[in-house]
Amino acid sequence: MDALLHQVLAGLATGGIYASLALALVMIYQATHLVNFAQGEMAMFTTYIAWSLINAGMPYWAAFFLTVGIAFLLGVLIERVIIRPVEHAPVLAVVVVFIALLLIFNSVTGWIYTYTIKTFPSPFPEQRLFGRYLSPHEAGAIGTTLVVLALLYAFFRFTPLGLALRAAAQNPESSRLVGIRVGWMLALGWGLAAAVGAVAGMMVAPIVYLDPNMMGGVLLYAFAAALVGGIDNPGGAVVGGFAVGVLENVLGAFVIGNELKLSVALVLIIGVLLVKPSGFFGRVHVTRV
């Protein structure tokens, strides 16, 4: 029983990270109706930036917030420079751009920092808050995730800019007619998604270690989480993230073993697409004719 509780709590910690990245995927999806395959690599790249800053002697939290800011600007820049020109291109062309971004970020990082695995510090103190069930970093990661999610919720729900972002994603034409600069809203969405991804990267790096391929598995779990929750539902993606984290951890520990854990994500992706393509909280698209 103790072991199970431990696995569930640890699953919540990684689940929070999946939830953040899933949320980033959903934010881009709502605006473009496409899944940004490079989301994980963008997060990985910004985590390396944080590593450089910390190694240069910057205190952890200063590096943390500076990295979030840099990630935001990077997201805005990518949307403006790379995504904007293919805005009206066919789906496959955009998917190719996303995959290219994934490969470019992966290779550039490997080129700059080498593929050697590095350790990444955790900012959380060594004392155990929840006894033997949860490591301080896991507890801290859950807390950080919840803070990020609460901030995002408040931003989208209660600010005029958040409302404009939601409007621009839903109905760009009507948004322009009320004076919303839709292009900038999309760029802002990319910036926010990249910033959330950066937080996820910095929280997962102490667990999985820093290397250019660290987000490959995480992105798969996040994608499964977004699908489980419904790819167009931010709240669903968050619930999905925590659920996938717990499921992966418990199954990995007791049923299929750690080596086969990643297949949980793949089974979930295929299962959800087969049985309930709109996810458990997603909107079912019915077209009236």
Add this chain to the structure above:
Amino acid sequence: MTALLQLSELKAAYGATRVLHGIDFAMAERSITALLGANGAGKTTTLRAICGMVRVEGEVHFAGERIDGRKTEDIARLGIAHVPDGRGTFLHLTTEENLQLGAYTRRDRDAVERDLDRVYTYFPRLRERRKQQAGTLSGGEQQMLAVSRALMLAPKLMLLDEPSFGLAPLVVRELFGILRTINAESGVSMLLVEQNAAMALELADHACVIETGRVVLSGAAETLKRDDAVRRSYLGH
């Protein structure tokens, strides 16, 4: 007197299909002008051209400024509110959020509050449904919402694309009555595209008849109402 809106030699095309062949007309401040014409004559395209939603040749002047070639969002910020064909509702947002979006570019918070109150007075049904998802409103309610959202912009000019479309005659009468009140109370000019020519000519003080992308007839609404060709083609008597 300078015109509020002036279109000169306005041409527009969808791909290779030319829809507007040179539209010319002007409308005065505080006036209501109706655009009449058969399906496919180019009425909707004229409105979309004014808003920068289609690429155009020719010139559009609004309140002394040349606006053709500008972005839709910048034209909206000048005070042109478009009630589009199909109503343009933000279906997944609440009624009140739809209205807040209408006032997105405004910074005068107190005046926005007053305007919100005013549209709720015009359309009490919207107040009842303020927390409801706009996609669940009836067609008539969504049309009221579209007009209200445009009003929240505090516009100088409203472009109304078939506001009567799909509405019961009683609802249309109510809506047109409110449009008349809005025009009288706040001096908002209106450019109205309508299939229902009889209703449109009753509301409007001016009218233009468009045929295959050109203005073929224009004048005071009273005059056009008695014009034989207009009566035969658009009024059915």
